[in-house]
Amino acid sequence: MRAFVITGPRRAEVREVEDPSPAPGEVVVDVERAGVCGTDMEFFSGEMAYLHSGDARYPIRIGHEWSGTVSATGDGVDPAWLGRRVTGDTMLGCGRCHRCAAGRQHLCADRYEIGIRGGWPGALAERLPVPVQALQPLPEGVDPTLGALVEPGGNALRAVRGAALAAGERLLVLGPGTIGLLVGLIAAAEGAEVHLLGLPGPGLEFARTLGFAHVWSAGTLPGLRFDAVVDASNAAALPARALEVVEPGRRVVYIGLAGEPSLVDTRVLALKDVTAVGVLSASGGLAGTVELYASGAVDPRPLVAATVGLGEAAAVLAGDRDPSWGHAPKIHINPSLS
Numbered sequence: 001m002r003a004f005v006i007t008g009p010r011r012a013e014v015r016e017v018e019d020p021s022p023a024p025g026e027v028v029v030d031v032e033r034a035g036v037c038g039t040d041m042e043f044f045s046g047e048m049a050y051l052h053s054g055d056a057r058y059p060i061r062i063g064h065e066w067s068g069t070v071s072a073t074g075d076g077v078d079p080a081w082l083g084r085r086v087t088g089d090t091m092l093g094c095g096r097c098h099r100c101a102a103g104r105q106h107l108c109a110d111r112y113e114i115g116i117r118g119g120w121p122g123a124l125a126e127r128l129p130v131p132v133q134a135l136q137p138l139p140e141g142v143d144p145t146l147g148a149l150v151e152p153g154g155n156a157l158r159a160v161r162g163a164a165l166a167a168g169e170r171l172l173v174l175g176p177g178t179i180g181l182l183v184g185l186i187a188a189a190e191g192a193e194v195h196l197l198g199l200p201g202p203g204l205e206f207a208r209t210l211g212f213a214h215v216w217s218a219g220t221l222p223g224l225r226f227d228a229v230v231d232a233s234n235a236a237a238l239p240a241r242a243l244e245v246v247e248p249g250r251r252v253v254y255i256g257l258a259g260e261p262s263l264v265d266t267r268v269l270a271l272k273d274v275t276a277v278g279v280l281s282a283s284g285g286l287a288g289t290v291e292l293y294a295s296g297a298v299d300p301r302p303l304v305a306a307t308v309g310l311g312e313a314a315a316v317l318a319g320d321r322d323p324s325w326g327h328a329p330k331i332h333i334n335p336s337l338s
Contacts, residue, residue: 003125009046020129022074033148034123035065044317063123064090064115067147089134106283153289154282156182162253162277163228167191172226175233202327309337
């Protein structure tokens with residue numbers, strides 16, 4: 001089968017690789033769509049932290065936001081999975097440790113991460129092996145594009161849950177990228193008043209096209225009461241800013257990762273009696289995201305600027321974009337395209 005392989009910093013190619021065969025407890029999925037995210041771009045550039053910690057190494061096959069159809073099942077897997085449309089969890093715990101036993105497999109010290117950690121191959125390929133317990137079925141109304149947006153949506157849903165807002169309360173989202181916009185769309189669907197903060201330019205203008213009325217830059221942010229703040233940015237200074245502007249006694253959710261350490265003054269955290277919540281992965285948020293998409297309460301498809309083939313993946317990872325795609329943040333790969 002064809003797969004996209006990164007062989008070193010800014011070096012990649014589409015290769016013919018061995019077809020996956022499902023091990024016991026696994027299925028093979030024919031991939032229909034795979035999303036490209038910031039983590040994938042860091043693997044391509046060589047900046048991804050796992051490359052330096054030893055949790056990942058070249059050559060690597062990336063892709064952890066995906067949807068497809070089960071085409072083969074291994075021993076011990078119900079054959080009813082054959083032909084089902086699915087997406088799945090990125091985090092694959094060992095299944096034996098106390099964290100896995102407590103339902104926190106996404107924090108397992110020995111976990112694989114599909115397309116990211118431990119050498120598990122990713123979804124920028126025609127086929128993908130996946131443990132059956134990681135699968136999330138997709139109903140008829142959730143098309144391949146929506147299916148590949150379930151994983152980032154699950155991250156966003158967990159962030160919204162972490163903010164613990166009631167309908168009518170005010171949320172500030174820092175960073176109008178894919179995750180930040182998904183946080184805003186989900187929170188708005190649940191009745192929150194959503195405000196977005198970002199850099200002036202195309203990103204904020206695109207956010208307005210999604211119906212967000214309260215869109216600000218650093219110089220225009222009004223002095224309102226923010227009942228929760230979600231930092232979905234990659235700016236090292238914004239975690240502290242989130243703490244500054246949140247209402248005392250409420251919550252700040254940290255889901256964005258900066259390229260350098262972010263400093264937060266814990267004296268402010270304590271004196272404002274603020275709860276800080278960290279979010280790692282979509283684990284626990286996949287089913288709820290599918291429900292939101294299937295019901296039509298949230299439609300994130302406008303976030304996808306274009307869908308291209310494996311042969312164009314390297315250019316996408318390098319940041320090259322066709323101007324005709326516009327300013328939507330997400331690019332999808334269809335492995336069946338040349």
